[in-house]
Amino acid sequence: MTHLEYSSGHWIDSKAVKHFLYGLVRVLFHVLLVALSAGIAFSLPYIVSVAARSFWTYWSIIERETIYLISVEIVTAIMLLLVFSYLGKSLKDRTIAKTAKYAGLVHCFRSVGLLAQGRIKKLKNRQGLARDVLIISSTGYRTFADPRGELHRVLQNCRDAKIMLLNPRSEGAHARAKSILDPNVTPEKFAEQIKRSIDFLKDLRATQKNIRLKLYGDTPWLKLAILGDYVWMKHYHPGLDVQSMPEYVFEHDQNPGSLYTPLYQHFLTRWVNPDCPEYDLDTDELIHRNASGKEIGRERFDEFSEPKGSGWAPEKDPSTTSAPLLS
Numbered sequence: 645m646t647h648l649e650y651s652s653g654h655w656i657d658s659k660a661v662k663h664f665l666y667g668l669v670r671v672l673f674h675v676l677l678v679a680l681s682a683g684i685a686f687s688l689p690y691i692v693s694v695a696a697r698s699f700w701t702y703w704s705i706i707e708r709e710t711i712y713l714i715s716v717e718i719v720t721a722i723m724l725l726l727v728f729s730y731l732g733k734s735l736k737d738r739t740i741a742k743t744a745k746y747a748g749l750v751h752c753f754r755s756v757g758l759l760a761q762g763r764i765k766k767l768k769n770r771q772g773l774a775r776d777v778l779i780i781s782s783t784g785y786r787t788f789a790d791p792r793g794e795l796h797r798v799l800q801n802c803r804d805a806k807i808m809l810l811n812p813r814s815e816g817a818h819a820r821a822k823s824i825l826d827p828n829v830t831p832e833k834f835a836e837q838i839k840r841s842i843d844f845l846k847d848l849r850a851t852q853k854n855i856r857l858k859l860y861g862d863t864p865w866l867k868l869a870i871l872g873d874y875v876w877m878k879h880y881h882p883g884l885d886v887q888s889m890p891e892y893v894f895e896h897d898q899n900p901g902s903l904y905t906p907l908y909q910h911f912l913t914r915w916v917n918p919d920c921p922e923y924d925l926d927t928d929e930l931i932h933r934n935a936s937g938k939e940i941g942r943e944r945f946d947e948f949s950e951p952k953g954s955g956w957a958p959e960k961d962p963s964t965t966s967a968p969l970l971s
Contacts, residue, residue: 748902814861
């Protein structure tokens with residue numbers, strides 16, 4: 645009974661009433677517009693005659709005054725300069741907008757203020773609701789493990805999730821930690837944040853969520869979040885916090901020039917890369933697979949241990965080569 649109201653003993657559809665009133669307002673607006681146009685048309689001869697008389701009256705006064713003439717020329721030149729500058733900028737912005745649209749770019753967030761963060765979180769929550777979510781990040785803590793993270797609720801409400809995080813024992817994790825100028829950022833801090841992210845994913849897995857996690861060892865370059873038909877992308881800059889970097893959003897459509905498709909395909913390529921073992925959230929083991937996806941071994945994972953040079957290593961297929969990592 646949400647859209648029905650009782651009036652004068654009859655049920656009335658409120659949506660139909662709103663639609664009728666909306667149409668009536670549009671008709672009245674067009675009637676008013678036509679009446680205004682007719683009024684201007686009928687009064688135009690009088691306005692022109694008054695303006696002509698006023699113009700020639702003032703012109704007879706100032707035509708012999710050099711200062712007034714120069715002032716009029718300067719003002720006219722400034723007005724023309726502003727008009728042509730605006731037109732030139734508008735054409736340039738239009739060209740840039742067309743280029744961005746062809747690349748599939750729909751948003752670019754350069755601000756890290758509270759308003760921008762609120763809008764970003766709202767968009768991500770809407771785009772990731774009951775959708776498949778693909779993420780490549782460094783530690784993942786501020787991205788989704790922290791309750792204030794932009795993807796915290798997204799992972800709680802998504803359908804399936806595939807996530808790639810840094811292996812805290814890898815050289816890439818150590819290189820990324822040492823590249824940040826903040827003295828509080830250390831490889832140990834990275835390992836601690838990755839552990840918290842894994843614990844959060846374990847909790848989601850316990851609620852019957854289909855969550856899969858893989859660890860990579862390369863130095864992160866791009867931070868990627870694929871939420872249904874949208875790709876959110878940042879890049880890791882040496883020495884800078886990734887939170888301060890701009891974030892770009894690409895949309896999936898029929899445009900062959902959109903960057904959504906290559907970014908999505910790149911994630912899938914990295915996901916099946918045998919160099920990236922899968923983390924078993926139930927047993928805390930790393931599952932190593934070959935290029936065909938067949939399991940070839942497991943090892944106990946300890947995020948605080950150093951990598952062993954003489955330990956077990958997965959088989960390598962010499963015919964496969966690793967693509968550059970997006971993270």
